[in-house]
Amino acid sequence: MTSLVDPPGPVPPPRPTAADSRLRSVGVRYVLVWELEKLLAQWRTRTAALLCLLGPAAFVIAVKLTGTVPADTLFGRWINDSGIATPLVVLGFAAAWGFPALIAVVAGDLFSAEDHYDTWKTILTRSQGRWSFFAGKVVAAFSYVIAIVVLLAASSIAAGLLLLGNRPLIGLSGNVIPIGSAIGRAALSWLSVLPSCLAFAAIAVLLSVLSRSSLTAIGSTVALGLTLQFAGLVDGINPVIRLLPGSGLLAWHGLFAQPAFTEPLWTGVAVAAAWVFGCLGLAWHSFSRRDIAGSSR
Amino acid sequence: MTIAVAALGSATGHVDQLADVRLAHVSKRFGRRTALSDVGFEVGRGTVHGLLGPNGAGKTTLLRLLLGLSAPDQGDLQVLGRRPYGNPAQALAGVAGFVEAPAFYPYLSAQRNLDFLAGLDGSGSSVAVDEALHQVGLAERARDKVAGFSTGMKQRLGLAAALLRDPQLLILDEPTNGLDPEGMRELQALIASLAAQGRTVLLSSHDMTEIEHACSDVTILAAGSVRFTGSLAQLRAQAAEPSHALSCADNVLAAELASSMQLPAALEREELLVRASIERLDELVLALAHRGIAVRQLVRRDTALEELFLRLTSAGST
DSSP: OOOSSOOOOOOOOOOOHHHHHHHHHHHHHHHHHHHHHHHHHHHHHHHHHHHHHHHHHHHHHHHHHHHHOOSSSTTGGTTTTTTTHHHHHHHHIIIIIHHHHHHHHHTTTTTTTHHHHTTTHTTTTSSOOOOHHHHHHHHHHHHEEEEEEHHHHHHHHHHHHHHHHOOOOOTTTTTOOOHHHHHHHHHHHHHHHHHHHHHHHHHHHHHHHOOOOOHHHHHHHHHHHHHHHHHSOOOOOSHTTTSSTTTGGGGGGGSSSSSOOOHHHHHHHOOOOHHHHHHHHHHHHHHHHHHOOOOOO | OOOOOOTTTTTTTTOOOOOOOOOEEEEEEETEEEEEEEEEEEETTTOOOEEEEOOSHHHHHHHHHHHHSSOEEEEEEETTTTOOOOSSSHHHHEEEOOOOSSSTTTTSSSSHHHHHHHHHHHOOHHHHHHHHHHHHTTTTTTSBBGOOOOHHHHHHHHHHHHHHTTOEEEEEESTTTTTOHHHHHHHHHHHHHHTTTTOOOEEEEOOOOHHHHHHHHEEETTTTTEEEEEEEEHHHHHHHOEEEEESSHHHHHHHHHHTTTTTOEEETTTEEEEEOOHHHHHHHHHHHHTTTTOOEEEEEEEOOOOHHHHHHHHHTOO
């Protein structure tokens, strides 16, 4: 067919005004608040929060009722001797098995849920750019991760101290750690796993953006977490293990040695930061260029 | 067959300065499949422009491009003088609409969904939300979750979401899908009232009759390319006479009479098919009566535009 019209002249996009900039910055905050509101309304978020809140107390009660201790875990054999051993046992378990699932169930769904409901075409034709949605959703995912880590830390410290007492803790080198110092180190330990947890969240976000399927994103993140856990059992690949997103999850052990060492903590933070920026960079690259072509394509 | 009617001054190379939508040489592929090929047309300001084509013609792909949801592989397009791709949030000021079935969060109420969308536009006015819901007849279902809405109710909610933006240009993809006849009439009245306010409406449909009722201009797409663009009057000028089925006391004599009047006629089962304008058909009926041949039934088979549409969009037409 012949052209029916002359090509339109090059009309540049309108220049951003102060109102546009204000709308964009309001946009990220607005999307964040909206995502958090949606998260709070979802059963999966509430279940995860309830698990983090009550799980440690239930664990302590089970230990007391059965009279057995998880002796094969770090600090497990001292769980009845000091209440502050409880958050460390819970942290060890969560780092090994719990965090990837707890994180993925939300972070792996935030983007692909819009594909599931086919709502990208609804929200991306309003007055906010893709960056507002991307940034708002990522910050919402990270807020959720921080919230569950803090909640699990607080509830496990409280459960241990209230139900098992506040006697000093025996350190990894056989050193006695006064309760005050042990609580501080336990809190620091929980803080130290945050970067790795955020790295897992970034991976879940990337998989959610790429796969456009919550099931795939959540399942793949959990599978990755399990694979990394098993990889840690393989001898001779330590240099590789240190570069994986979960490397910082065990770095807190050094805080309970005599003398304490923190080098793995900083390495873990650097590795996690690289994973966070790498995954989010790839996710934004894909999301910002994506054709919203509908479910049929 | 190519029917490229001189629309909006295109034959002379003149570009209508008041066009709210302009496309030139736009192509879009999905893998090996060509969804749009060298598409070009304009939508004049304040008009109701129909985008007509059979399923798979490329209508929805085209509307996605106009709403900035995807970018063309080739060519250029503008809405309200701006390119929607690249920075759609900025470029879509004054533009609203939906493609395919409007989609919302099913676990939230209609009102909450619109609240969120209004907030994204920077307004967040509950009055505007209530007004939009009232305008599309959903005020009484405002607090119901969208999960329980019928297709027609979601179409109405989609329209309400678009109206929230107080758009100059409204882009609607098959908006009457799922609506009952009354709902269709209400929607057509609403579109007419929006056009009367000076707004431009671009609506897609696969139904010629719907376009005939609602639009002043039309672009016909088939297999990803434009087969016609221009006013309905221009399209009608291209159309053949409508077809009518007559049942007479003596169909054979009636057919001979029609042929003698140079009217294309054919006997088919118990009917006589005649292609004629209304005026010529009147002449035939009077002539039949004059000859004493009773006309027992007279039914219009297809409209001229329907016939032309089918001809334009048939596989062989290029």
